[in-house]
Amino acid sequence: MAFDVQEFKKEYQKKFEELFAYGYEAGSKTEQYIALGDLVRGLYSEDWIQTITEYNKKKEKQVYYFSMEFLPGRMLKSNLLNMGILDCVKQGMEDMGLDLDEVARAEVDPALGNGGLGRLASCFMDSIASTGLAGNGNGIRYRYGLFKQKFINGYQIELPENWLRNRNVWEVRKENKAVIVRFGGDVSFTQEDGDGRLRVRHENTRDILAVPYDTAQVGYNNGIVNNLRLWSAEIPYGDEARFSTEEQREEVKRITEVLYPDDSNYEGRLLRVQQEYFFSSAGIQSIVRYFKRLNLDWSLFPDKIAIHINDTHPTLAIPELMRILLDEEGLTWDQAWEITKKTVSYTNHTILQEAMERWPETMISDLLPRIYQIIQEINRRHIDKKTPLYGEELSQRTAIIANGQIKMANLAIIGSHSVNGVARLHTDILMADTLHDFYVMYPQKFNNKTNGITQRRWVQIANENLTAMLDETIGTEWKSDPEEIKILKAHRDNKMVLDKLEQVKLANKKRFAAYVEQEMGIEIDPTALFDVQIKRLHAYKRQLLNVLHILDRYLQLKDNPNANLQKRVFIFGAKAAPSYYYAKQIIKLINSIAYLINNDPSIKDKIKIVFVENYGVSLAELIIPAADISEQISLAGKEASGTSNMKLMSNGAITMATLDGANVEIRDNVGDDNIFIFGLKSDEVQEYYRNGVYNSRDVYDKNPRLKRILNLLIDGTIPGVETEGRDIFDSLVMYNDEYFLLKDFDGYLQAQYEADVAFSDRDRWNRMALMNIASSGPFSSDYTILRYADEIWKIKPQSGSKFN
Ligand code: 26Q
Numbered sequence: 156m157a158f159d160v161q162e163f164k165k166e167y168q169k170k171f172e173e174l175f176a177y178g179y180e181a182g183s184k185t186e187q188y189i190a191l192g193d194l195v196r197g198l199y200s201e202d203w204i205q206t207i208t209e210y211n212k213k214k215e216k217q218v219y220y221f222s223m224e225f226l227p228g229r230m231l232k233s234n235l236l237n238m239g240i241l242d243c244v245k246q247g248m249e250d251m252g253l254d255l256d257e258v259a260r261a262e263v264d265p266a267l268g269n270g271g272l273g274r275l276a277s278c279f280m281d282s283i284a285s286t287g288l289a290g291n292g293n294g295i296r297y298r299y300g301l302f303k304q305k306f307i308n309g310y311q312i313e314l315p316e317n318w319l320r321n322r323n324v325w326e327v328r329k330e331n332k333a334v335i336v337r338f339g340g341d342v343s344f345t346q347e348d349g350d351g352r353l354r355v356r357h358e359n360t361r362d363i364l365a366v367p368y369d370t371a372q373v374g375y376n377n378g379i380v381n382n383l384r385l386w387s388a389e390i391p392y393g394d395e396a397r398f399s400t401e402e403q404r405e406e407v408k409r410i411t412e413v414l415y416p417d418d419s420n421y422e423g424r425l426l427r428v429q430q431e432y433f434f435s436s437a438g439i440q441s442i443v444r445y446f447k448r449l450n451l452d453w454s455l456f457p458d459k460i461a462i463h464i465n466d467t468h469p470t471l472a473i474p475e476l477m478r479i480l481l482d483e484e485g486l487t488w489d490q491a492w493e494i495t496k497k498t499v500s501y502t503n504h505t506i507l508q509e510a511m512e513r514w515p516e517t518m519i520s521d522l523l524p525r526i527y528q529i530i531q532e533i534n535r536r537h538i539d540k541k542t543p544l545y546g547e548e549l550s551q552r553t554a555i556i557a558n559g560q561i562k563m564a565n566l567a568i569i570g571s572h573s574v575n576g577v578a579r580l581h582t583d584i585l586m587a588d589t590l591h592d593f594y595v596m597y598p599q600k601f602n603n604k605t606n607g608i609t610q611r612r613w614v615q616i617a618n619e620n621l622t623a624m625l626d627e628t629i630g631t632e633w634k635s636d637p638e639e640i641k642i643l644k645a646h647r648d649n650k651m652v653l654d655k656l657e658q659v660k661l662a663n664k665k666r667f668a669a670y671v672e673q674e675m676g677i678e679i680d681p682t683a684l685f686d687v688q689i690k691r692l693h694a695y696k697r698q699l700l701n702v703l704h705i706l707d708r709y710l711q712l713k714d715n716p717n718a719n720l721q722k723r724v725f726i727f728g729a730k731a732a733p734s735y736y737y738a739k740q741i742i743k744l745i746n747s748i749a750y751l752i753n754n755d756p757s758i759k760d761k762i763k764i765v766f767v768e769n770y771g772v773s774l775a776e777l778i779i780p781a782a783d784i785s786e787q788i789s790l791a792g793k794e795a796s797g798t799s800n801m802k803l804m805s806n807g808a809i810t811m812a813t814l815d816g817a818n819v820e821i822r823d824n825v826g827d828d829n830i831f832i833f834g835l836k837s838d839e840v841q842e843y844y845r846n847g848v849y850n851s852r853d854v855y856d857k858n859p860r861l862k863r864i865l866n867l868l869i870d871g872t873i874p875g876v877e878t879e880g881r882d883i884f885d886s887l888v889m890y891n892d893e894y895f896l897l898k899d900f901d902g903y904l905q906a907q908y909e910a911d912v913a914f915s916d917r918d919r920w921n922r923m924a925l926m927n928i929a930s931s932g933p934f935s936s937d938y939t940i941l942r943y944a945d946e947i948w949k950i951k952p953q954s955g956s957k958f959n
Pocket of ligand 1: 270273275418420423512
């Protein structure tokens with residue numbers, strides 16, 4: 156974008172005065188941010204209009220990414236970066252006596268997601284625009300994002316996150332694009348004049364207005380600006396009379412009021428399914444409206460539209476598209492079904508049974524009577540068609556409706572043409588195990604798309620020091636083609652480069668240490684090893700295994716205060732679902748251990764524990780560049796992919812991992828010398844589950860080192876965890892340790908010991924860090940998205956795009 160510093164300063168001052176009626180010098184950080192954001196939105200608006208006009212004119216095939224969650228992070232700097240004016244604006248701000256970073260921190264981080272799945276959706280939105288693909292996001296504009304986490308006395312407390320409090324400069328409300336979403340009502344059929352066709356009458360519905368708010372998704376230096384459309388529930392205009400009581404009005408607003416805080420665990424709540432239908436229906440309606448303007452035959456729908464559903468949360472898009480094609484557009488069942496299947500594709504993000512969405516039949520029949528009929532018919536035809544081919548048993552096992560429940564994964568698979576897992580191992584497990592019945596029926600639907608991350612946010616924005624060092628060492632090609640970062644490998648034995656890398660890491664660790672000092676009053680040594688585990692709190696992710704290791708070091712130092720142990724800072728960031736009692740107990744335990752150890756003078760700062768409050772995208776940007784070790788220690792077979800593993804690797808952290816999810820592919824890329832692997836393999840875990848011979852009590856009895864650690868949980872050593880310590884002890888020792896922590900403990904300690912040894916050899920460690928950075932290119936979400944585009948969506952980057 157052609158733009159110079161002088162011009163920017165003039166524009167900024169003008170914008171500020173226009174908005175606030177005084178000079179920018181007197182403004183608050185928030186006002187200074189709003190003025191800048193507003194100016195930036197104005198700068199890409201022409202490209203935004205141009206992009207949409209182009210797609211329409213060329214009748215370009217477009218993909219719509221349906222996701223219940225998006226976690227974009229702060230957008231100011233990423234927009235500036237992608238527009239190519241970050242440096243110019245930084246300079247201009249500085250000239251005016253302002254610090255861009257400080258101003259940027261005034262933006263509230265939109266937490267419209269829980270964790271991996273939501274952040275993946277946002278990396279994908281960036282990559283779709285940046286590779287020059289015609290794509291759109293479709294989701295919900297929650298009034299309140301994921302709760303704000305506070306620790307009080309070590310316990311997690313949840314507070315409402317009012318992310319819209321200071322105005323959202325990026326969104327544009329599009330009232331004229333609103334649609335009506337209908338709930339409840341009565342369905343009847345009438346024979347209508349002449350053609351003998353059955354017409355559906357759906358009356359007495361509760362009608363909700365869905366109003367879209369659009370946010371630009373700016374591509375990286377390519378002039379493309381795509382759209383993320385988030386829907387908000389409102390009372391239909393002119394229908395105020397029907398919503399006369401406060402209660403009725405509240406009910407409407409409630410639909411998009413708050414994001415469900417469950418991650419990898421589903422709750423069968425009515426409001427949740429209302430949300431799911433609300434944004435699925437609104438999205439489908441606006442897609443159909445667009446398609447009709449193209450004036451093409453309905454059979455061409457799949458040639459112009461691809462709809463991708465992010466997990467099963469938007470699965471009702473399938474029967475909703477059927478409903479519109481059948482009831483409103485008059486297509487036959489077979490026509491509508493062909494179109495729907497060819498249009499929709501589905502990503503699975505979990506094999507955990509407790510995360511699989513199943514809705515009570517009566518809930519759907521009451522809430523969505525017509526959709527319910529369509530699901531029944533899809534199910535009936537599925538059974539009819541598959542029973543003669545595969546027999547009664549197999550077809551019943553794949554039924555959508557069974558035991559009074561509707562299985563959303565089954566509907567998603569049957570109603571789509573593509574089913575993908577998110578890492579090689581995960582997809583293999585889906586095919587061999589979790590979804591094996593479907594794999595037998597539809598082998599051609601199954602495919603893998605290993606997740607990715609955008610290095611634009613996770614390196615260029617989060618780690619400016621590393622970015623500058625890379626530019627200096629290998630040039631700038633890696634910024635537009637992430638694989639090119641492999642050139643760095645040529646410098647693996649270059650002492651100057653290795654030292655430079657160490658300096659970069661140290662600077663980032665100092666930056667984080669300053670934050671920790673300021674916000675938490677904990678002093679940490681930036682030369683210590685920073686050991687990082689940042690992800691949602693879940694038993695299968697095994698934050699507790701990390702805790703056992705910490706306690707082992709604690710005991711070593713208690714026994715021998717001069718033990719030759721590497722100084723470490725253990726950094727945790729994690730939210731627990733408010734209803735997940737065990738996860739919250741683990742939070743309390745970690746906080747209590749932190750308090751005990753951080754304040755024990757005999758430990759002499761050899762161990763520090765930092766559990767940051769309210770972990771999210773912005774904190775991740777601060778922590779990840781400062782990490783030495785990346786903890787990826789889930790029980791093998793349980794973590795579908797993981798994505799923090801990729802972000803940490805890209806920033807030169809060394810992975811400490813089980814062979815789970817994408818860790819396997821990370822190992823394949825960096826090689827065994829540049830990663831620490833331990834623990835059961837996924838097939839070994841499967842085998843234990845099948846033959847049931849694991850006995851954790853036995854391990855406890857026979858391993859004195861481990862026994863001593865576990866006893867700390869119940870002997871009063873850790874203050875304030877009487878209940879938590881006992882419950883956690885019992886889960887591991889008495890209730891057979893569902894996630895095999897005790898089984899993997901020895902291997903984990905060994906790997907941690909090796910990490911200590913490696914860290915003490917600075918050249919060796921720096922070389923490992925370099926090799927990780929240099930091997931991270933293949934995990935760019937740009938490549939992931941190009942594979943989705945090529946193999947699933949059948950769309951090509953715009954001509955002129957370097958990816959075309
Ligand atoms: C479902 C129904 C009702 C309420 C909540 C939910 C719900 C919400 C969020 C279920 C699951 C989620 C989130 C799942 C998730 O984040 N999965 C992660 O996805 C990442 C991206 O593919 C993977 O890297 C992680 O391995 C996976 O755990």
